[in-house]
Amino acid sequence: MTSTTAAAPAPVAKPAQGTTGGPARGVRRKWTEHGLVFVAPFLVVYALFLIWPLVSGLGMSLTSENITGSGGESVGLDNYAEAVRDPDVWSSLWNTVWFTVLSTVPLVVVGLVLALLAHQLRVVQWLWRLSWFAPFLLPSGVVCLLFLNMIFPSGFGLADQLLATVGLTPEIGWLTDERYAMLSIVATTVWWTVGFNFLLYLAALQAVPAHLYEAAELDGAGAWKRLLHITLPMLRRTTGLVVVLQVLASLKIFDQVYIMTGGGPDESTRPILQYVYQQGFTGYRIGYASAVSYIFFALILTVSLVQPLLSRRRAEEAAK
Amino acid sequence: MSGSATVTTRPAPGSGRSADAGGRRPRWTPGRIALLVVALLLTAAWLLPLAWAVATSLKPEGDTTRTPFSWTGSRVTFDAYSKVWESGDLMVWLMNSAYISVTTTVLTVVTCAMAAYGFTRTDFRGKRLLHGLVLAGIMVPPQVLIAPLFREMVQLGLVDTYWGVILPQVAVPAMVFILVKFFEGVPRELEEAAFVDGAGRWRVFWTIVIPLSRPVLAAVAIFTFISTWNNFLWPFLVTTDPGGMTLPVGLVSVQSTFGVRYAQIMASLVIAGLPLLIVFAFFQRQIVRGIAHTGLAGQ
Numbered sequence: 001m002t003s004t005t006a007a008a009p010a011p012v013a014k015p016a017q018g019t020t021g022g023p024a025r026g027v028r029r030k031w032t033e034h035g036l037v038f039v040a041p042f043l044v045v046y047a048l049f050l051i052w053p054l055v056s057g058l059g060m061s062l063t064s065e066n067i068t069g070s071g072g073e074s075v076g077l078d079n080y081a082e083a084v085r086d087p088d089v090w091s092s093l094w095n096t097v098w099f100t101v102l103s104t105v106p107l108v109v110v111g112l113v114l115a116l117l118a119h120q121l122r123v124v125q126w127l128w129r130l131s132w133f134a135p136f137l138l139p140s141g142v143v144c145l146l147f148l149n150m151i152f153p154s155g156f157g158l159a160d161q162l163l164a165t166v167g168l169t170p171e172i173g174w175l176t177d178e179r180y181a182m183l184s185i186v187a188t189t190v191w192w193t194v195g196f197n198f199l200l201y202l203a204a205l206q207a208v209p210a211h212l213y214e215a216a217e218l219d220g221a222g223a224w225k226r227l228l229h230i231t232l233p234m235l236r237r238t239t240g241l242v243v244v245l246q247v248l249a250s251l252k253i254f255d256q257v258y259i260m261t262g263g264g265p266d267e268s269t270r271p272i273l274q275y276v277y278q279q280g281f282t283g284y285r286i287g288y289a290s291a292v293s294y295i296f297f298a299l300i301l302t303v304s305l306v307q308p309l310l311s312r313r314r315a316e317e318a319a320k
Numbered sequence: 321m322s323g324s325a326t327v328t329t330r331p332a333p334g335s336g337r338s339a340d341a342g343g344r345r346p347r348w349t350p351g352r353i354a355l356l357v358v359a360l361l362l363t364a365a366w367l368l369p370l371a372w373a374v375a376t377s378l379k380p381e382g383d384t385t386r387t388p389f390s391w392t393g394s395r396v397t398f399d400a401y402s403k404v405w406e407s408g409d410l411m412v413w414l415m416n417s418a419y420i421s422v423t424t425t426v427l428t429v430v431t432c433a434m435a436a437y438g439f440t441r442t443d444f445r446g447k448r449l450l451h452g453l454v455l456a457g458i459m460v461p462p463q464v465l466i467a468p469l470f471r472e473m474v475q476l477g478l479v480d481t482y483w484g485v486i487l488p489q490v491a492v493p494a495m496v497f498i499l500v501k502f503f504e505g506v507p508r509e510l511e512e513a514a515f516v517d518g519a520g521r522w523r524v525f526w527t528i529v530i531p532l533s534r535p536v537l538a539a540v541a542i543f544t545f546i547s548t549w550n551n552f553l554w555p556f557l558v559t560t561d562p563g564g565m566t567l568p569v570g571l572v573s574v575q576s577t578f579g580v581r582y583a584q585i586m587a588s589l590v591i592a593g594l595p596l597l598i599v600f601a602f603f604q605r606q607i608v609r610g611i612a613h614t615g616l617a618g619q
Binding site for chain 1: 351352355356358359362363366367368369370372373376384385386389427430431432434435437438439442443444447450453454457459460461462463464465466467468469470471472487488490491493496525546549550552553557567568569571572575582585586589592593596597599600604608611612
């Protein structure tokens, strides 16, 4: 996302080249005045509600504090030592990673397939956008309550009813059976958010220069050849971006699990954020919750820092 | 990837707005018809849950769990809607959501645009350090901060207030990043000329720079509005009083009190889902462009 190290920083307030003997000094001063005033409002909010909690959370993670702010005695690294030994931390982390693996693949692949279809069939563009992107605009509460109440219940839920129309009555506990609960959450997530990736891919497809296709067509390349040798290579960068954005989004899963399964059955779908919530907000151990938050943060940071390295390596290999 | 190029003098009906095809009308080959069938099946799969929600909300309460299923129940009725409407909660949550989302969006766009402009066009001591600090913040997911942020809100007395929901969602470093990228690409001549004409810094910003950046500001605004409207975790943590809840949080909080009145649950979901879908219907192209723009800004 932010590998802007190589690029030179913007020229710092260089007055534009004056062709008529240079601008007046007053003009040059205008370029540089009021700088702090422009950035101040943002920086104040930023310092108060991002930097400060980040720092104070680190401090809290070293105490035995509870949610009301009392009982905060310094316990050093005890919270972290406990978290590393806590099987619930590990299982929640594993559920989070597992959900990320299970959801990223279909969310990227289906997003790409939908975009390719919509790009090919430009006749009813509004219909594709409406049906595949509109769910993304619904709040998680709406989506999850819909699937929880009307799609997944056994017997009368739409999932079972549709299976019944083709003569199958497997009586699956979509959200109550440990084997299927996570998959049901993944399916709901794909339905809900694939439209975002679909749009990113669609924008990338529309940016592929038409003359490439025309040239290939003149060379007699068929549709498959054009897809494999022009479209997919041109989408490589977009895919890299979509995968990273998706992994980072999937790691933060909370809403769907909290609303649809509450982390069950038998904590098999509980993600790390829900464990933080349970420890800090229902168990009142906010110091411990902060420590677990920072472990989660380390995971997110690792993913976001490894990504630029990978994409740079790939770019170098491609350049050879 | 379309069929052979047949240059038409008139743009094909329906494909008018895609300027990339250069007025070519693809032929309906068997292959493309097959693709159309696949696309329509996928569309049906995506629309089915939404259609089911609407259908259920129009059934009498006794018919919602009938098997084998029917789309209409024994009759079509708006009972569920009037019941949900009478309870009044939904209206309160809608207003809360609207107020919080609009305020957050305005504050985010104004503060991020000013900051981005300050970082690209002005100079002051410590600028690069501060800019670096803001860029580093892109790496911090707000979800990591819930525990310390909540305690801070307790100390500031902002739990169960609008500001408690709004303020943590305002300073979005990624939006500053997007706007910095944009401002870097704006030539300086216009501003320079205005300075020479004696305009002040503020006037140049509000009357020249802001109008120039309308598309990118719209993209940031749309993105912010959608994510604020749909945000669940933070409003859920910081509001305990039903009167102050946003729509997604309110719905989830009363879910258990509905029991098995599925028609009413679905009616409230339809009402809750409609505002953004209506917005989408009107601003489809801006929203699509905005999402693509902000999503692809990382490249």
